[in-house]
Amino acid sequence: MARPAPDTRTQFLCVLGTELRSLWRDRRALFSALVLPMLLYPLLFQGQAWLERASRTRLEQRNVRVGLDLTRAGPELAQRLRERLAEEGPIELVDIDAGPLQALEVEVATGAPAAVERERSAAAAFFDTGLEALLVAITTDTPPFVELRPYRDGAEDLSNEALRRIERARARVHEEFTHRRVQELLELDPAQGLTDLALVDVASAEDQGGAALGRLLPILAVFVLLSGGAAAALAAFAGERESGTLETLLVQPVPARTIAAAKFAAVLLTALVTLVCNGLSVLGTLFFGWGALPGLEAAGGFAVGSGRVLTAALVYLPSVALLSALLCLVCGRARTFREGQHLLLPLLLLALVPTLLATQDDVELDLLTAAIPLGGPALAMRDVLRGDVVLPLLAWMFAANLAWAALAVAQVGRILDGERVFAAASDEHEDAQRRVQSRLALRWGLLGVIAIYLVGSTLQNWSLALGLALTLLALLPLLGLLAARGTARRARARLASVLSLRAPRLAHLAGAVCLAPALVQLTQLVFAWQQTVLPLPSSFGESTMLRELEGVGPVARIALLALAPALGEEFFFRGAILAGLRRDLAPWKCALWQFALFGAAHASIHRFVPTGIVGALLTLVCLRTQSLWPAVLLHASYNSLLVSGLAETHLAHPAWALLALPGAALLLLPGAAARGGASGELRS
Amino acid sequence: MNAIEARGLVKSYADPSRGVVQAVRGIDLECRAGEIFGLLGPNGAGKTTTLRMLATILAPSAGTARIAGVDVVAEPLRARQLLGFLSGTTGLYPRLSPRETLEYFGKLHGLAGTALQARVAELIEVFGLGSYADGRCEALSTGQRQKVSIARAVLHDPPVLILDEPTTGLDVLASSAMIEFIESRRAAGTCVLFSTHVLSEAERLCDRIGVIFAGRVLDVGTKAELAERTGQRWLEDIFKELVRRAELPDAASPATR
Amino acid sequence: MQAPEHPPAPSLWRATLWIAAKEIRTSFRDRQTTLYMVVLPIVIYPLLFWCLIQSALFVQGRREHTEVTLALGAPAGAELPRGLAGALARRPPPRAGNELTSEQAAQRDELERVRIGPLRQPLDEAGAREWLARTDPAEPDEERPDAVLLVPAAVGRDDGGLPPDTRDASDPDGARGEQATLVYDSTDASSDLARERVGQRLPRFAHERRVAELPAGTDERELEAFTLGFARDVAPGESRGAHLLAAILPMLLVVMTVMGAFFPAVDLTAGERERHTAETTLLLPVPRLAVHYGKVLAVCAGAVTATALNLFALALSAGHLLHMWARDTDIEVEVPLGAFLAVAPLALLFALFVSAALTAIASRARTFKEGQALLGPVQLVFIVPAMAGVMPALALTPGLACLPVVNVVLVFRELLEGRGAAWSYALTALSLASFAALSVWIAVRLLSREELYAGARPSRSWWRFARGGRA
Numbered sequence A: 001m002a003r004p005a006p007d008t009r010t011q012f013l014c015v016l017g018t019e020l021r022s023l024w025r026d027r028r029a030l031f032s033a034l035v036l037p038m039l040l041y042p043l044l045f046q047g048q049a050w051l052e053r054a055s056r057t058r059l060e061q062r063n064v065r066v067g068l069d070l071t072r073a074g075p076e077l078a079q080r081l082r083e084r085l086a087e088e089g090p091i092e093l094v095d096i097d098a099g100p101l102q103a104l105e106v107e108v109a110t111g112a113p114a115a116v117e118r119e120r121s122a123a124a125a126f127f128d129t130g131l132e133a134l135l136v137a138i139t140t141d142t143p144p145f146v147e148l149r150p151y152r153d154g155a156e157d158l159s160n161e162a163l164r165r166i167e168r169a170r171a172r173v174h175e176e177f178t179h180r181r182v183q184e185l186l187e188l189d190p191a192q193g194l195t196d197l198a199l200v201d202v203a204s205a206e207d208q209g210g211a212a213l214g215r216l217l218p219i220l221a222v223f224v225l226l227s228g229g230a231a232a233a234l235a236a237f238a239g240e241r242e243s244g245t246l247e248t249l250l251v252q253p254v255p256a257r258t259i260a261a262a263k264f265a266a267v268l269l270t271a272l273v274t275l276v277c278n279g280l281s282v283l284g285t286l287f288f289g290w291g292a293l294p295g296l297e298a299a300g301g302f303a304v305g306s307g308r309v310l311t312a313a314l315v316y317l318p319s320v321a322l323l324s325a326l327l328c329l330v331c332g333r334a335r336t337f338r339e340g341q342h343l344l345l346p347l348l349l350l351a352l353v354p355t356l357l358a359t360q361d362d363v364e365l366d367l368l369t370a371a372i373p374l375g376g377p378a379l380a381m382r383d384v385l386r387g388d389v390v391l392p393l394l395a396w397m398f399a400a401n402l403a404w405a406a407l408a409v410a411q412v413g414r415i416l417d418g419e420r421v422f423a424a425a426s427d428e429h430e431d432a433q434r435r436v437q438s439r440l441a442l443r444w445g446l447l448g449v450i451a452i453y454l455v456g457s458t459l460q461n462w463s464l465a466l467g468l469a470l471t472l473l474a475l476l477p478l479l480g481l482l483a484a485r486g487t488a489r490r491a492r493a494r495l496a497s498v499l500s501l502r503a504p505r506l507a508h509l510a511g512a513v514c515l516a517p518a519l520v521q522l523t524q525l526v527f528a529w530q531q532t533v534l535p536l537p538s539s540f541g542e543s544t545m546l547r548e549l550e551g552v553g554p555v556a557r558i559a560l561l562a563l564a565p566a567l568g569e570e571f572f573f574r575g576a577i578l579a580g581l582r583r584d585l586a587p588w589k590c591a592l593w594q595f596a597l598f599g600a601a602h603a604s605i606h607r608f609v610p611t612g613i614v615g616a617l618l619t620l621v622c623l624r625t626q627s628l629w630p631a632v633l634l635h636a637s638y639n640s641l642l643v644s645g646l647a648e649t650h651l652a653h654p655a656w657a658l659l660a661l662p663g664a665a666l667l668l669l670p671g672a673a674a675r676g677g678a679s680g681e682l683r684s
Numbered sequence B: 001m002n003a004i005e006a007r008g009l010v011k012s013y014a015d016p017s018r019g020v021v022q023a024v025r026g027i028d029l030e031c032r033a034g035e036i037f038g039l040l041g042p043n044g045a046g047k048t049t050t051l052r053m054l055a056t057i058l059a060p061s062a063g064t065a066r067i068a069g070v071d072v073v074a075e076p077l078r079a080r081q082l083l084g085f086l087s088g089t090t091g092l093y094p095r096l097s098p099r100e101t102l103e104y105f106g107k108l109h110g111l112a113g114t115a116l117q118a119r120v121a122e123l124i125e126v127f128g129l130g131s132y133a134d135g136r137c138e139a140l141s142t143g144q145r146q147k148v149s150i151a152r153a154v155l156h157d158p159p160v161l162i163l164d165e166p167t168t169g170l171d172v173l174a175s176s177a178m179i180e181f182i183e184s185r186r187a188a189g190t191c192v193l194f195s196t197h198v199l200s201e202a203e204r205l206c207d208r209i210g211v212i213f214a215g216r217v218l219d220v221g222t223k224a225e226l227a228e229r230t231g232q233r234w235l236e237d238i239f240k241e242l243v244r245r246a247e248l249p250d251a252a253s254p255a256t257r
Numbered sequence C: 001m002q003a004p005e006h007p008p009a010p011s012l013w014r015a016t017l018w019i020a021a022k023e024i025r026t027s028f029r030d031r032q033t034t035l036y037m038v039v040l041p042i043v044i045y046p047l048l049f050w051c052l053i054q055s056a057l058f059v060q061g062r063r064e065h066t067e068v069t070l071a072l073g074a075p076a077g078a079e080l081p082r083g084l085a086g087a088l089a090r091r092p093p094p095r096a097g098n099e100l101t102s103e104q105a106a107q108r109d110e111l112e113r114v115r116i117g118p119l120r121q122p123l124d125e126a127g128a129r130e131w132l133a134r135t136d137p138a139e140p141d142e143e144r145p146d147a148v149l150l151v152p153a154a155v156g157r158d159d160g161g162l163p164p165d166t167r168d169a170s171d172p173d174g175a176r177g178e179q180a181t182l183v184y185d186s187t188d189a190s191s192d193l194a195r196e197r198v199g200q201r202l203p204r205f206a207h208e209r210r211v212a213e214l215p216a217g218t219d220e221r222e223l224e225a226f227t228l229g230f231a232r233d234v235a236p237g238e239s240r241g242a243h244l245l246a247a248i249l250p251m252l253l254v255v256m257t258v259m260g261a262f263f264p265a266v267d268l269t270a271g272e273r274e275r276h277t278a279e280t281t282l283l284l285p286v287p288r289l290a291v292h293y294g295k296v297l298a299v300c301a302g303a304v305t306a307t308a309l310n311l312f313a314l315a316l317s318a319g320h321l322l323h324m325w326a327r328d329t330d331i332e333v334e335v336p337l338g339a340f341l342a343v344a345p346l347a348l349l350f351a352l353f354v355s356a357a358l359t360a361i362a363s364r365a366r367t368f369k370e371g372q373a374l375l376g377p378v379q380l381v382f383i384v385p386a387m388a389g390v391m392p393a394l395a396l397t398p399g400l401a402c403l404p405v406v407n408v409v410l411v412f413r414e415l416l417e418g419r420g421a422a423w424s425y426a427l428t429a430l431s432l433a434s435f436a437a438l439s440v441w442i443a444v445r446l447l448s449r450e451e452l453y454a455g456a457r458p459s460r461s462w463w464r465f466a467r468g469g470r471a
Helices: A008-025 A027-061 A075-087 A099-103 A105-110 A113-127 A157-186 A205-243 A245-250 A256-287 A306-315 A317-333 A337-359 A375-385 A391-415 A418-422 A425-434 A436-462 A464-491 A506-533 A542-552 A554-584 A587-601 A605-625 A629-644 A654-668 A672-676 B047-054 B076-082 B098-108 B113-127 B142-153 B172-187 B199-205 B223-230 B235-247 C012-029 C031-065 C084-089 C102-110 C125-132 C189-213 C237-274 C278-282 C288-325 C337-362 C368-390 C404-416 C422-447 C460-466
Strands: A064-069 A091-095 A133-139 A146-152 A197-201 B004-015 B019-031 B036-040 B062-067 B083-087 B160-164 B191-196 B208-213 B216-221 C068-073 C114-120 C147-150 C180-184
Touching: A008 A027, A008 A205, A008 A256, A027 A157, A027 A205, A027 A256, A027 C368, A064 A075, A064 A157, A075 A091, A075 A133, A075 A157, A099 A105, A099 A113, A099 A133, A105 A113, A113 A133, A113 A146, A133 A157, A146 A157, A157 C189, A197 C125, A197 C189, A205 A245, A205 A256, A205 A306, A205 A317, A205 A337, A205 A375, A245 A256, A256 A306, A256 A317, A256 A391, A306 A317, A306 A375, A306 A391, A317 A337, A317 A375, A317 A391, A337 A375, A337 C031, A337 C368, A375 A391, A436 A464, A436 A554, A436 A587, A436 C031, A464 A554, A506 A605, A506 A629, A506 A654, A542 A554, A554 A587, A554 A605, A554 A629, A587 A605, A605 A629, A605 A654, A605 C031, B004 B047, B019 B047, B019 B191, B019 B208, B019 B216, B036 B047, B036 B172, B036 B199, B047 B062, B047 B083, B047 B160, B047 B191, B076 B083, B083 B142, B098 B113, B098 B142, B098 C012, B113 B142, B142 B172, B160 B172, B172 B191, B172 B199, B191 B199, B199 B235, B208 B223, B208 B235, B216 B223, B216 B235, B223 B235, C012 C031, C012 C237, C012 C288, C031 C237, C031 C288, C068 C084, C068 C125, C068 C189, C084 C114, C084 C189, C114 C189, C125 C147, C125 C180, C147 C189, C180 C189, C237 C278, C237 C288, C237 C337, C237 C368, C237 C404, C278 C288, C288 C337, C288 C422, C337 C368, C337 C404, C337 C422, C368 C404, C404 C422
Parallel strands: A064 A091, A064 A133, A197 C180, B036 B191, B036 B208, B083 B160, B160 B191, C068 C114, C068 C147
Antiparallel strands: A133 A146, B004 B019, B004 B062, B208 B216, C147 C180
């Protein structure tokens, strides 16, 4: 007679206990994940501090030889300068005759490169005699007619140190003498009290320490959690799969979900312990003064209270749960230990992106940011450390992130699906073979993006117009051809049909043009919305590009900025890359990938979303019409509208967007291939 | 001259927890050319260690061993040229193809140019590796890997072949192929020394059998001789009887039960 | 029995080369190895620099569009100087000579705004602190200013100053009373931004007030006792570029060599044991020494490849980045081919030293995982002394020239700056050669240990055996 199965809770605890026990017995892994970092932090901080101190004091204590010619500055000024210079550190003042430099002054003032070069070599002559820096009073022909000009050798560390001392001394003398001059000229200084700004920082030492810590801790936490948790997750999933013990476990009378939950709990506990140990080590190092936080000038002891630190740790718990769950998911997919390890790097990068938000001082914790997974807790941790506690907001952050974690944990329950675990290597191989077209297309796409960035920008730096033309009309088509050739070969189809180069229906072309105004308005809307979270800096280069191309002539400009991109980019992205993608993926997935690739190709986070949307739409147009040309036309029209400025003036009225309706209708008419009889190009 | 000769082989090593342990405590062996010699013994008896000492992988703590007259301790390089070794733990380089593996070993054995190519082609044909000769070894099935390993072991046509549990983990067909291979080697005049658990194999293949237990050879002889000496008919019982005798406090006394 | 003819065994060096070639070949066939050692170095630097640029743009964009609120305070009876609010609210106009179009001017006004809040009088420092403090419940958050500027009493009047007897009673020497004071919170981003903006705009306003009071016909530049000329640099552009490179490249050389040797070292020792090919290698009819040398050589080749690729990719990207970022600085970065060639022999010796050391240590590991865990901290031991090379004023002394990692870093730095000395080079080469030889010898000894190969089966078999052979 069968014995009654033990209840789930007992089974859970049993599996959990075994996982923890086998982790505990792997001493070497424990050592390198737990103990080693704890020893390293003090070493690291101390080493860095020592190095900094050593290099600074070495320089500050070294004697510098400075050549002085202050004859044109007047005796009183010269005397004062000498006194102040002597106060700045060990210095040897050598009198020189800067007559040659003075003689060149008239030419140098014009800024001509030849004159500057002559001045440089004249000054260099003095350095050859063993001086580290020069301070010369030059008579100029504009008031106040005296300029105190230092010279240095930027390639020598000691010279830079000498310059620092000279500039400090010079600034003090400048302030003193200018004050006197103002008194002479104006009797009473109208700017009395306004020239110097005294600063009073209301932030307590604890707040300052907490703020500095809050910039560092979230990132450290991510690294620590991923390394500690990874050791456990790799052992629990990929390692067991490799050694075959996972199979054994799965045929026991324990629900797979219980096993998964127990493994998750093991990973979570390990991650927590690692975090606590490492955290204690860092805090201990700071507390005992073995090291200092970057950006914290206060040499006084580390002042953040334990209450704050504990609260900060508490607030970060949802992230711990989420990261542990993600680790389980990632390692659950890996078939071997090494494969799991290689998947960790992308996970780390992915986790760092929202965490970096916390290092941006101006990103505030609000309803939106609090709900970002990993980002919200990081921000909350930072705020708690610096003393900004808004309870309702924290509660919302906690709830939202727990929800994310719960979602991930639910997925963990499903990864121990028997079929996936028992899939043999050959099955995986077959699976990979099935998606080869889209995989290779994505690789080519990535290569294209990198090529545009590296090669394209080099060419454009050399010559903007020519570089653009070469990138769009030579580089991209070439890459596209290479990619499409492979696709055509694998699909045993003709190159032209793979690239969707067939003649389009007139209706489709008309429809494409009609869509252009609406697309312009859409992207402008998106851009405007984006300004609220991602404002454009004033130095952004788009307007400069238009200005630089002004000399090229309007026709050439339209060709370069409207036609060439339309042709080159469409050929590559919607022609070659889409050809591979659409053979394996559903239309919406193709659009998503194109969104990502096309957006990335423009190499700017400010342009990513708008151009991505354009790319996705063009993909859908291309897929629907089965031809590349409507997409080319739409792209060209869109660019022309933007470049010509019509978008801001005549076409700004929302009514123009209504053209999208007939446009879409025209595009939705069946494609030419369906009418004429398909040649097998329809997606299988 | 014997193909394999071992006198008083001893292997001891230092175990951190147990001090000095003797894995092999004085083994004498003699195998002749064109003979199949089987080593029988339980796990941990010292079979693997002995074979590894003969293959020059391990150095004996005491005693001597000769392969085709060459002292393995004095001239290990020369000894390796004269023997082929195969065991469950002798893997294939996963990222090389079978052809590349054979070429690599051939080159290191001193073959070159057309001679090397010819020999590799011959091996591929003889062992039927043609269909997968150029794919990576990691993609091969167990049976295919076995064949490639055998080809590697006999690449240089050694007079002595040492096999450590050659059929472990093989399915019926592959196992049978291995047995046929071993027999073919005997026909070619090679001395084959192999260890096994599978008594049916030992019965079928071996000309002589050596029983090892606890680091010592308990007895050596043909099956008939062993049967006579122990008074048992089946190899399994012969084996058990020999072990039983060895475990008595006075190992020399005859068995009384 | 006649031992058949066997072709002669290959020589030690030839066997070493063949074995190394095979190891290298198999290493690079591993997709992940090629990814990490070839593709990643080439892609990562442009990517990294792109990320840096984009994050700088991101931060700049956000900061420019952030409006901060500045409240003003003054002692009783004081008046704010005319024009102060206006001067603080907007970006100062650019220097004369840069004309802006009206569109650009309008755009400029939109950025870096400071909203001038209410004026409170009387307000002293304590009051300002309280106003800023978070715990003030009376003030709803929106009206709390980001910073408070306390205008000194002396500025209150148009005639330039108050008579001395009206000075602040709490500040009898009048030292602080004469200065404008900004009360802010350094942990608050907006407050810190306010500090930055006020710090830039207030001096300009002060200057303008003085200029306004000058007698007619006086040039405003007369207000200065002398001009602060900017420092001229006598070093040519290339040498400044070389200085920059000299601060970065030497340490990178060490770091990349160590990281490049890491993976092959583990793969060829612990990895081989995991794949069960350790025994196979031992059966090769070549001297054992050739096998060990071949391994070390293969690891060395991996380290050298990774380093070369990394440095090459970095040199290309650095030029690109500097071109984009530093259009107006004079730094010219040239690929220092001469220095690279000169340091190449030393780098090779160093790579050999590192490879042998890492291989020796990794040989103690039984599995890949263990190998990685072992080598991780060892990497730090190499990398920490490399940081000494970044210390600005460290010169290469004979003592330092004998320390393996430090000497390479310092010699490379000297070569990049164009001031190498023959004796330091020779001493470094000698030291590295000795250390390389020593570590190769140790590696060979460690690799020859039998436990490595006897334990090719799981070590359990030895343990079980030690218990007397019971199954």
